[in-house]
Amino acid sequence: MIACLRLFTALCLAALLAACASSPSSSLGELPRTPDASLEQLLQQASETSNPEKAALLRLSAADLAIRQQNNERAQQILAQVPLEQLKPAQQVFASTLAAELAMSRNDHKAALTALNHPSLSRINELPTDLQVRTHTVHARAFEADDQLLSSARERAAMAPHLTGDAATQNNEAIWALVAALPVDQLQPQGNDVLGGWMSLALTVKSAGTLQDQQNAIDQWRMQNPAHPAAIQLPTPLVKLKELASQPLTKIALLLPQSGQLASVSRALRDGFMAAHYQAQQAGQNPPGIQFYDSSRLTSLDDFYRQAQADGVQLVVGPLEKPLVKQLSSRPQLPITTLALNYSEGTQGPAQLFQFGLAAEDEAREVARRAHADGLTRAGAMVPKGEWGERVLKAFRQEWEASGGTIVGIEYIDKPVALAQQVAELVQLRNAGKSGTEQPSRRQDLEFIFLAATPQQAQQIKPTLNYQYAGDLPVYATSHVFSASGDLNQYKDMNGVRFCETPWLLEPANPLRQQVSAQWPQAGGSLGRLYAMGIDAYRLTPSLGQLKALPDTRIDGLSGSLSMSPTQRVERQLPWAEFVNGQIQRLPDTRY
Template structure:
């Protein structure tokens, strides 16, 4: 890619102010709406005059002809006229007008590279009037952006910020600078930060981009941006922050004095409710050690039959936020309200939604969606789906299919399995049974006892799997037996018990699966605290502790997570984000079985 050498806009405007700019040339011919025959005659007349004129006057006349043709949509003819003009020895303003029209045509055709090739011949900006110099900057930025050179686009736009006083226009420009910096890759950004000749304006923008990019989650983001603001408080970006960066930072954390913990601590869900409650209490205690924490008021959700009873209890207990309920029917009942009088962080999902109702849980659908996304990101486009013949298996199948298809993939086939018919179910999915049936028919038809090698179908490049460990340990060898051992398998967390079992899991080698950081990462402080008093944190039941911890740590950031697309929070149950319907999405960590042991995939 060519390197375009240009004077900075600061030098440009200094030269103009000093009176060094060339006087403008004759303005282009302005025409009204003429009939096409008149336009054609006018173009022919201009070109005829150009043949009899001096080089500079000829260039002016050709430019006017090209402008007429361009206004009538005859871009190709206009381009042909312009390319015959030698701009090397023309006055700067005339050079600018010709190159401007050529560049705009290239931009209109979405050809950033050609636009940059024209701009390479742009006269020095110090020789142009201020308006033309600023327009030149805009053309450069548009061309860089269209050509995928987002860092160069940002640099050009940053140069122009000193010369715009209107706050509305400046906000739009800051937003565009930020968008360009956000699409700059890490290597380019780090390299630009190390350049010794960066001015204050550019360096501040680059460091802001790095502070945002280096975050692990919105908690760290808040701290990083605050640190940047302290260091760069006089920077234009601090005075007028980009809109999509300012939104989450300008919203206060959800600060409450009393939280209602609405979980079942009696009845059939007692053990589940108490485990989640243990997680909440652990996170609350850790928060108390760091700073002040709200008062927790525990309510047994099993005692309340309706949403109205829950709201009445919240009012009587004078709580300002509720974590819970867990029961799906009660979450559904709350979702029927248009707006709830206080925020609820429900620990289950329902199809409905209501203002002030947030939904968070450990759903099979979440994990299936993440597996489908992981496969798509790995370049897979044709999937087979294999799930158990059960309620959660059906939900996982639907989530697999909907997500994979929505991201551009194709579901080739899907199958539900029963353990007793697993061999047959997989053979049907891979169509090896059809291959064998064809051979039998051929033998009968020909009377020949020929050798036959079974083959699996060839129209799939991945398998999306939901299965428990005891089933998956049978499935993987059967896949290999039916010649599908080379197909990558993306599975949900149910495939891993949570405890290392190398001897049993050796048959899972090669399977990739998503799981929560609680399981795959080194133990956090909260997990170590629970390990000291509970002996089941490593089981699937232990995930409920993680859910409780995340529910408590999540609530202060609910408004921030909803304020900006892409905002996220690192939790024990995954990287958490919020949908427009206020449902929490979990992006999992990913691992692959090697020698019977999960190994993290970076």
């Protein structure tokens, strides 16, 4: 009886091992298969077998099964028991793929890329197609998470021939999203392969100007590349562009408050918007009609949209009021595409909602990007005490730390009389030694100061830095340090302070600015930022679909260089200037 049981156990073990391995290959080695056994059975058999290769195959199967069961911690423990360098190439690829999948499950794309940097992956084309697809997929995800978009697209293009149906369509959509996000200087196809075709399509679309130009360019590309996957089935964003081109914009609703606290802001936005409209007319274009609606009198957004639809409106620009924008962002969908002139907090809104504004948080992120591009890594921060300062600091911190920077000190500006002490605490001024021959010194782990402050506060802070033996510390500020008042004496104590600002205020010779300022002199001062935003809101109206379909596309606006985030918020990249003897000196642009 016992002998029969032993024979039965041996037969079961042989069957399980056979289920775990594919047919052997002369040089690549066998591959694990999804077994007809439980996790514990596989691990028990791995511990009982005296064959190291079979034990490794069983453990790889067990780790794979644990991943499929979403038991990633157990899978990691099992995989750690597999001696990678003792495996054959096919098994090494399999193990590296599992390690990469586990790394991505914990959002560690660096570890995933390290796992996939194994020499065995040079033979991936010799492996079964299901493993090729699995490995290319996780490799593409890791490259994308590391912002290596072209490498990610290359992985997806490599597995494309092995996909059919919905999987092929989804992969092609992902390739387009990747190449469309590449800057133009990286869209230089090296050959006539499939990936080169995707890149040439993206370059073709980005090189065209208007929607109609883009449609003509796409049609021409499809005629030249009839067998390419994108010619056979256009990516969804390009299909939507085609729909936009077939429906020209003929009527816009401008929804702004005509009374209340925001009336003066609204007037500046409206005047800028209409100035751009009249400029388009003077240039011989056929711009859409504009119809005005008073948001300060709204009793129901639903009633407004019904009226706008009845009036033939195709696009709404506004509202400005944050509570109304918040209402719109909480809806599942909107009856008319809307460009709100403010930002809601939290998650992305409906697909028909785009958001544009002059958020201080944008400028805080701009400071972080510029300082990082300038090679700095350790920051101090001075922001106003209160909710506004906390929001600005949070935006700076997120962008700064995401790029590897650290914040070594923070001071909250409150009472002017305390500024000198706050600056001293931030730079940790050390007094001279007892001999009296040494100069006082500041902390050396601080490379620059991020400053969000009014001109009056900045006028005190910069001279205090000089007095506290920290005059060599660079100061990177938001536009709030610049009042654009034209009073040069206001800035004489701010030498060396760098700040981001709208092109409108840094380019006084701009023809449209001169034309607008002649009619509304206040447009040359700090209100000019709102006039610039109104102009840019008008320029965005025909381009929202393009910006959404082509994420790397930029519009050179007067409030900044404009692009679209994945959450459909218009983001601004700003030029930089520096105070030099009371004058404003434009700094060279830096590519981020």
